[in-house]
Amino acid sequence: MLKSSQQKLLHAAVITTALLTASAVQAAELVVDQHNKTFVVEGNKVEAITIHVGDTLRFRNDDPFFHNIFSLSDLKTFDLGSFPKGQSKTVTFDKAGMVEVECAIHPEMYMEVTVK
Ligand SMILES: [Cu+2]
Structure with a gap:
C-alpha cells in the first residue's frame, strides 16, 4: 500500500508524462522550398521526408x-496551381501513409x- 505522499508523487509523474506526450504530437509546419527545380528542406535537397499526422x-x-x-496519391490528392517566386501554399496531411x-x-x- 502506498503512502499518501507517494501516491501524490506518482500522480504528478503521470500528469507530467501525459503533458509531454501531448506536446510531442502537436502539429508542426515545415517549409519545403522549390529551388533549382528540387525540393529543399532547411537548405538540403530532399527526395523523401517523414512528418506526423496533422503536420502541414x-x-x-x-x-x-x-x-x-500537386499529388495524385489517394492518401492526399491536391493541386496547388501555378505560383511564382516568393509565394507559398500549404497542405495539411491528416492521414498516415x-x-x-x-x-x-x-x-x-x-x-x-x-x-506517420
Ligand atoms: Cu516546378
Whole structure:
C-alpha cells in the first residue's frame, strides 16, 4: 500500500508524462522550398521526408519561374496551381501513409512524403 505522499508523487509523474506526450504530437509546419527545380528542406535537397499526422507542409517557390505542386496519391490528392517566386501554399496531411509530390511544370521534380 502506498503512502499518501507517494501516491501524490506518482500522480504528478503521470500528469507530467501525459503533458509531454501531448506536446510531442502537436502539429508542426515545415517549409519545403522549390529551388533549382528540387525540393529543399532547411537548405538540403530532399527526395523523401517523414512528418506526423496533422503536420502541414508550406511549399515555397524560391525559383525565378513558376511551379505547380500537386499529388495524385489517394492518401492526399491536391493541386496547388501555378505560383511564382516568393509565394507559398500549404497542405495539411491528416492521414498516415505515403504521398508522392510532383510538379506539373517540371516532371523531374519528385518527393515522397511519409506521414506517420
Ligand atoms: Cu516546378
